[in-house]
Amino acid sequence: MFVGRQKELVELREAIHSDRKAAVLIYGKRRIGKSTLISETARDFEGIVIEHMCVRSSFDGNLALLNRDISLAMGLPDMHFSNLEDIFSFLSTQKQPVLIVLDEYQYLKESEKKGQVDSLMQNVIDHMAENIKLVLCGSYISVMKELLEEENPLFGRFTCVMHIEEFDYLDASLFYPDATTRDKIIYYAIFGGSPYVLSTIDTSVSLEQNIKKLLIRSTGILRIYIENVMLQEIGKAYDVRILEVIGNGKKKYSDIQSSLSRDNNGLLSKQLKNLSEMETIEKIFPINRPDDKKKSFYVIRDNLMRFYFTFVFGNDGVIARIGEDAFYRQFIAGGLLEFVSRRFEDVALQYFGRLARSGQRTDILNIGSFWYDDPVHKKNGEFDCVLRSEAGYEFYECKFYKNPMTEQECIKEEKQLEEIPGVAVAVTGFVCPAGFDFSSDRYRLINGDELFALTND
Numbered sequence: 001m002f003v004g005r006q007k008e009l010v011e012l013r014e015a016i017h018s019d020r021k022a023a024v025l026i027y028g029k030r031r032i033g034k035s036t037l038i039s040e041t042a043r044d045f046e047g048i049v050i051e052h053m054c055v056r057s058s059f060d061g062n063l064a065l066l067n068r069d070i071s072l073a074m075g076l077p078d079m080h081f082s083n084l085e086d087i088f089s090f091l092s093t094q095k096q097p098v099l100i101v102l103d104e105y106q107y108l109k110e111s112e113k114k115g116q117v118d119s120l121m122q123n124v125i126d127h128m129a130e131n132i133k134l135v136l137c138g139s140y141i142s143v144m145k146e147l148l149e150e151e152n153p154l155f156g157r158f159t160c161v162m163h164i165e166e167f168d169y170l171d172a173s174l175f176y177p178d179a180t181t182r183d184k185i186i187y188y189a190i191f192g193g194s195p196y197v198l199s200t201i202d203t204s205v206s207l208e209q210n211i212k213k214l215l216i217r218s219t220g221i222l223r224i225y226i227e228n229v230m231l232q233e234i235g236k237a238y239d240v241r242i243l244e245v246i247g248n249g250k251k252k253y254s255d256i257q258s259s260l261s262r263d264n265n266g267l268l269s270k271q272l273k274n275l276s277e278m279e280t281i282e283k284i285f286p287i288n289r290p291d292d293k294k295k296s297f298y299v300i301r302d303n304l305m306r307f308y309f310t311f312v313f314g315n316d317g318v319i320a321r322i323g324e325d326a327f328y329r330q331f332i333a334g335g336l337l338e339f340v341s342r343r344f345e346d347v348a349l350q351y352f353g354r355l356a357r358s359g360q361r362t363d364i365l366n367i368g369s370f371w372y373d374d375p376v377h378k379k380n381g382e383f384d385c386v387l388r389s390e391a392g393y394e395f396y397e398c399k400f401y402k403n404p405m406t407e408q409e410c411i412k413e414e415k416q417l418e419e420i421p422g423v424a425v426a427v428t429g430f431v432c433p434a435g436f437d438f439s440s441d442r443y444r445l446i447n448g449d450e451l452f453a454l455t456n457d
Contacts, residue, residue: 047097392426
């Protein structure tokens with residue numbers, strides 16, 4: 001079942017249905033839906049479709065497999081081309097369009113010395129016939145991004161570049177359309193936006209049962225996916241304790257550094273940079289302090305990985321001793337609300353981002369957190385959901401309540417905001433999935449129905 005990605009689908013269709021030759025680069029984390037997007041687009045391609053999966057092998061080994069896939073796609077006897085140039089010369093002789101997909105291109109790229117395969121591919125693209133549409137796809141983000149760097153032979157050769165990212169809360173909800181608004185937020189907060197991960201959720205059983213089966217059990221599908229795919233893929237670039245320290249929170253560089261042993265400190269900056277380039281973590285700044293390194297924080301980008309490092313990582317022995325049921329009750333149940341509440345702030349930020357991108361809020365200039373210093377009360381901190389609009393700063397308090405928020409609670413929150421000196425507030429708002437027991441012209445009130453009333457991209 002193909003879900004979401006409508007904008008990407010249109011963009012890719014336009015690229016490969018062009019009358020001219022096309023060279024498309026698609027990259028993004030593993031199991032994010034890249035191959036599915038390509039296959040969906042190829043369904044109505046009027047011509048020959050060759051889909052090849054590159055493997056961890058020698059260049060000649062990959063070439064042999066590519067020869068086989070071309071023969072099968074065209075219904076021809078086994079062909080044996082000795083190089084890429086001969087393959088594309090043969091494809092150019094076809095009287096109909098040819099779509100050729102080289103998936104997991106990073107394996108082919110790394111099968112020879114640095115830059116060698118990219119140089120071969122540059123020559124292929126430069127001399128490619130009008131009837132050929134080439135798609136290079138890969139999941140090693142840092143490796144694939146090299147293709148866009150000026151010193152790379154393939155720089156400037158692509159007619160279309162697509163960075164495929166996880167679904168946000170709204171697109172993710174397409175996988176559980178019958179769930180309540182509250183449950184949709186909980187599912188997204190725990191499982192995130194990877195189509196593969198979302199497809200494993202069984203909405204016919206409880207959230208607790210899904211967590212036990214998929215994440216706590218050592219043989220759980222998502223437990224195996226995290227430990228044997230997500231972490232192994234970035235294993236050489238980081239100390240796993242970095243992710244353990246960040247967990248479900250926001251951590252400054254100094255917090256991470258102080259939590260690691262001294263022998264790691266010299267490598268920390270490089271490791272954080274590598275993890276950021278791989279889109280495993282993200283460095284964020286308050287929108288009112290965009291260049292203040294002392295106010296920057298690191299967060300884990302993927303909700304599923306956040307959950308794993310907050311609750312499951314390092315607890316194999318405990319789970320084995322007390323069992324899945326007791327572990328859930330003692331180690332997860334009590335902290336689940338706080339975990340989801342923090343992720344709910346991200347949902348609110350994504351909601352405002354959609355309003356801005358769709359043109360429903362053309363006045364939004366920036367979205368994020370806001371840092372404040374309060375010398376009077378000798379404290380400082382952050383507001384996690386703030387917009388900078390043409391009218392000024394809009395502050396939104398996000399409450400993941402089960403029951404409607406009352407006017408008294410809103411007034412109390414507003415007073416706390418007013419007590420902070422030097423904070424100019426243009427709009428005060430509240431986001432609560434359960435809604436509100438009052439209406440107001442004073443506050444901007446956003447309930448769960450409004451969060452999910454937007455049109456999916």
